[in-house]
Amino acid sequence: MTDHAERIVAARSAIDYICGRSDKEQAVPVPNCPGWTVYNAASHIGRVGIASQEMISSAPDDPQSRERGYERSGRKPAGAPMADLAAWAHSPVDGLVDDPDRRCYFSMTGGEGTARLWAWHAASELGMHRLDVEAALGHEHSMTSAQALDAADPIRG
Structure with a gap:
């Protein structure tokens, strides 16, 4: 099983990879996500990061944290720069250490x-x-076999 620290490193690395794409790469369609470009994938992980941060910082018995989080993420302007999207995505991961x-x-x-x-x-x-963005850009996949197994089955991974 991948340990907690390794999972945090993998999450941070994925954010940096996705949000580190050039302007030209940001416009590339992501076939595994119909209708999305690489920028849309970055926007997705940034906005979900905002919502996740709200849930991660909330008590286990606070189901309204999900609604609050998605409401907060919806207040962010469209077309945010990649650096902002990366910061939004990193925020919840930073809250897990x-x-x-x-x-x-x-x-x-x-x-x-x-x-x-x-x-x-x-x-x-x-x-x-x-993986979706790597495939869209024709880059080698970076996920290790251990990370893939852990993603599929955290108990046996």
Whole structure:
């Protein structure tokens, strides 16, 4: 199984890769995400980062944190620069390094979660978006076999 620290490194690396694309690369369509360009993938991870930060910082029994988070992300202007999108995406990941067992709200289960569970989700979700962008740009895939197995099955990974 990939450990907590490795998941955080993988999530940060995926953010940096996706949000580090040139202006020309940002305009490239992402076939695995119909209708999206590389910029749209970066915008997605940035905006979801805002919503995730709200949930990660909320108590496990606070289901309104999801709605608050998505409401906050919707207030951000369209066309944000890549640096802003990267900062938004990094914010929740940065909030996972304190105590892996810290309890918080987890949107995927609709209740109790931990920073460790969020780190797994971040590494998996961001890793998949990175694979999509790598494929769109014709870059070699960077996800290791261990990361792919962990993304599919965090218990056995």
